[in-house]
Amino acid sequence: MEQHFDVIIIGGGAAGLTAGIYLSRAKMKTLILNDGTIGGQMILTHQIANYPGIENISGYELANNMKKQALSFGCQIKNSIKITDMNLTDYIKSITVNGKETYTANAVIIAAGGRSRMVGAPGEERLKGKGISYCATCDGDFFQDKEIIVVGGGNSALEEAVSLTKYASKVTIVHQFDHFQALSHYVDEAKANSKIDFIMESKITEFIGEEKLEAVKIQNQKSSETEIQKIDGVFIFIGYIPNTERFSGILELNKFNEIVVDNLMVTNIPGVFAAGDCVSKRYRQITTAVADGTIAALSASEYVNNIKITNSELATD
Numbered sequence: 001m002e003q004h005f006d007v008i009i010i011g012g013g014a015a016g017l018t019a020g021i022y023l024s025r026a027k028m029k030t031l032i033l034n035d036g037t038i039g040g041q042m043i044l045t046h047q048i049a050n051y052p053g054i055e056n057i058s059g060y061e062l063a064n065n066m067k068k069q070a071l072s073f074g075c076q077i078k079n080s081i082k083i084t085d086m087n088l089t090d091y092i093k094s095i096t097v098n099g100k101e102t103y104t105a106n107a108v109i110i111a112a113g114g115r116s117r118m119v120g121a122p123g124e125e126r127l128k129g130k131g132i133s134y135c136a137t138c139d140g141d142f143f144q145d146k147e148i149i150v151v152g153g154g155n156s157a158l159e160e161a162v163s164l165t166k167y168a169s170k171v172t173i174v175h176q177f178d179h180f181q182a183l184s185h186y187v188d189e190a191k192a193n194s195k196i197d198f199i200m201e202s203k204i205t206e207f208i209g210e211e212k213l214e215a216v217k218i219q220n221q222k223s224s225e226t227e228i229q230k231i232d233g234v235f236i237f238i239g240y241i242p243n244t245e246r247f248s249g250i251l252e253l254n255k256f257n258e259i260v261v262d263n264l265m266v267t268n269i270p271g272v273f274a275a276g277d278c279v280s281k282r283y284r285q286i287t288t289a290v291a292d293g294t295i296a297a298l299s300a301s302e303y304v305n306n307i308k309i310t311n312s313e314l315a316t317d
């Protein structure tokens with residue numbers, strides 16, 4: 001059975017849920033298709049930081065509030081689905097999920113978010129958000145006077161390591177090579193900071209802890225010797241992967257595989273908009289995802305209204 005919507009949103013994180021709230025409140029028939037747990041990356045953090053007006057809320061609660069708000073305006077949400085077929089280029093867009101249900105729409109918003117590149121060592125998946133973080137802006141404050149490790153050797157790693165010294169009593173940078181890839185001023189700043197230590201040519205090969213991170217196993221890449229180091233937290237900055245694999249060859253992506261949009265969140269395909277962490281931009285926060293979702297919803301709304309006006313004019317001619 002085929003069901004038609006004004007707008008289909010792919011992704012139910014902060015950007016997708018915000019777009020869902022705006023569209024359904026504006027009486028647009030809206031469907032959110034989400035492949036994971038609703039809330040996206042928000043639910044990875046135990047406490048949300050920097051969300052204006054809300055000082056103390058868990059990621060799960062904020063995500064659930066956004067979901068409830070979207071549902072209250074009539075937005076439909078399908079969770080834990082898998083998109084198996086998709087046509088975004090035709091005038092009427094169509095998306096098939098789980099190989100059997102097909103939904104069509106006049107417009108589509110892609111809010112597929114992204115994921116941090118992981119170290120890939122045992123224990124990492126389990127201890128994500130329990131001492132392992134991928135966001136200094138979000139979680140730095142929870143490590144006041146604690147000893148932490150920063151993994152990485154690029155600009156983000158060095159810049160964030162310096163910023164984390166505002167909170168942590170000691171920051172050790174663990175990097176796999178004998179030199180950094182970061183620009184020299186980031187390296188100089190980190191080296192000049194008395195709270196920062198370096199373990200070069202080394203990798204974390206295991207994250208240890210039950211309920212929360214307690215220690216890491218570090219292996220020297222030259223000698224293969226390993227040591228176990230007790231630690232309060234590990235911040236990982238070894239790159240970011242936008243969830244855009246599914247759209248490659250369909251939408252214009254930049255060299256980082258982020259979706260190229262203009263300031264109205266318009267992509268290269270008419271009727272297809274994109275928002276949140278999956279688009280080309282520098283800062284990735286809930287506030288920026290929410291802002292993108294708002295703009296994408298308003299742009300999609302205008303696009304769909306124009307189609308409706310054109311169709312009704314044609315019908316009365």
Ligand SMILES: Cc1cc2nc3c(=O)[nH]c(=O)nc-3n(C[C@H](O)[C@H](O)[C@H](O)COP(=O)(O)OP(=O)(O)OC[C@H]3O[C@@H](n4cnc5c(N)ncnc54)[C@H](O)[C@@H]3O)c2cc1C
Nearest residue numbers: 011013014015035036040041049113114138276277285286
């Ligand atoms: C550990 C951690 C802590 C953070 N803490 C904070 C914080 O305290 N404050 C803050 O402002 N920011 C924080 N951030 C950043 C913030 O969470 C993100 O910038 C924001 O949530 C991104 O929202 P989004 O909707 O763009 O993407 P996402 O949250 O990534 O949501 C995308 C959704 O789309 C789904 N999806 C992907 N591909 C498909 C597909 N093909 N089909 C269907 N669904 C799909 C995903 O499953 C996901 O549910 C944190 C990030 C992390 C990783």
